[in-house]
């Protein structure tokens with residue numbers, strides 16, 4: 395059975411369909427949002443090998459013409475160079491304002507193709523068909539699109555909402571385990587930021603979900619999308635509450651920049667470590683009790699996620715270097731860092747009241 399979550403954004407509202415086998419029926423599902431029967435599919439080599447044929451065959455059955463652009467896999471593809479290459483390829487295929495771009499892949503493809511769609515001819519529609527757990531629970535929803543630059547993550551981008559999201563959990567059957575775990579970190583994020591009951595549920599059901607249990611995956615994707623859809627509908631452009639979705643990301647993005655986007659550390663792994671750090675800093679500031687910090691650390695460790703920079707060989711990075719990366723964070727206001735901290739599991743909040751020396755002391759391992 396397909397579950398549907400609506401993202402309520404007035405004229406830019408859209409549905410997220412969640413179920414098993416949706417890629418095989420993508421043609422019919424997309425028809426309602428196409429101006430003409432043509433879709434240009436942007437994907438990466440791994441996803442093309444596993445799923446492109448299924449989507450193309452479905453489009454043929456539905457009378458939709460397709461063209462495919464296949465990019466290299468990995469975080470390095472979310473770059474200016476690949477953006478230029480992709481825009482050129484879309485223009486060569488004469489993609490116009492009445493065409494539809496289909497982002498078929500993980501967060502890298504969704505963020506890059508979505509950004510290309512936002513700037514091509516000043517805006518072309520796109521559909522997200524997320525094929526990683528991370529993309530199904532997070533990146534395909536909410537309209538943040540971007541590329542990375544050497545100075546930091548997602549620093550060049552735009553808000554551009556998709557017209558439809560097709561989250562086929564059957565596509566996750568071919569996803570490598572390390573990628574499943576990285577996506578799982580963003581699932582846990584929803585529990586940690588605002589839903590203690592969901593975290594309780596994940597402590598019980600997380601291991602089965604990771605092993606491939608379909609029902610658990612559908613439930614986790616649907617609950618995550620419901621949480622994200624509610625926050626995005628309330629604060630589309632991140633002027634307030636949406637910043638909660640950045641829990642763990644101020645620390646995590648600094649680690650990713652240090653890692654050089656070469657696979658040393660995956661986004662979800664950086665977010666897992668970053669969330670533990672947000673809990674540890676909160677406890678150090680007297681905001682959160684130590685039992686909740688330990689519970690988060692224990693759950694991540696139990697499922698096989700990293701909990702400290704050393705778990706990905708990123709220990710020993712000087713605190714000043716990490717703070718230098720954090721100074722590029724999009725949440726900085728008036729030169730002050732903004733942190734998402736916690737009063738406990740399910741109780742995150744946004745604050746500008748943390749002084750850089752306190753963060754530096756924590757990152758340097760100085761006694762509290």
Ligand SMILES: NC(=O)c1ccc[n+]([C@@H]2O[C@H](COP(=O)([O-])OP(=O)(O)OC[C@H]3O[C@@H](n4cnc5c(N)ncnc54)[C@H](O)[C@@H]3O)[C@@H](O)[C@H]2O)c1
Nearest residue numbers: 440467500501502525526528529532533538565568569661
């Ligand atoms: N826009 C947002 O709101 C948002 C939210 C969270 C993360 N992100 C971004 O998402 C990116 C990470 O996305 P990701 O974790 O999906 O990584 P990814 O897109 O790099 O995909 C991970 C790997 O899995 C492969 N893959 C994808 N689907 C597959 C499948 N079904 N079977 C086999 N292999 C498959 C890919 O080729 C790649 O090698 C980061 O750049 C992060 O910043 C954006």
Ligand SMILES: O=C(O)C(=O)C[C@@H](O)[C@H](O)[C@H](O)COP(=O)(O)O
Nearest residue numbers: 532536538547548636639640643724
């Ligand atoms: O959708 C959001 O808002 C998020 O913050 C979701 C994050 O998981 C995601 O990694 C996002 O791309 C980070 O945004 P950024 O603005 O910090 O680059």
Ligand SMILES: [Zn+2]
Nearest residue numbers: 580643661665
């Ligand atoms: Zn993220």
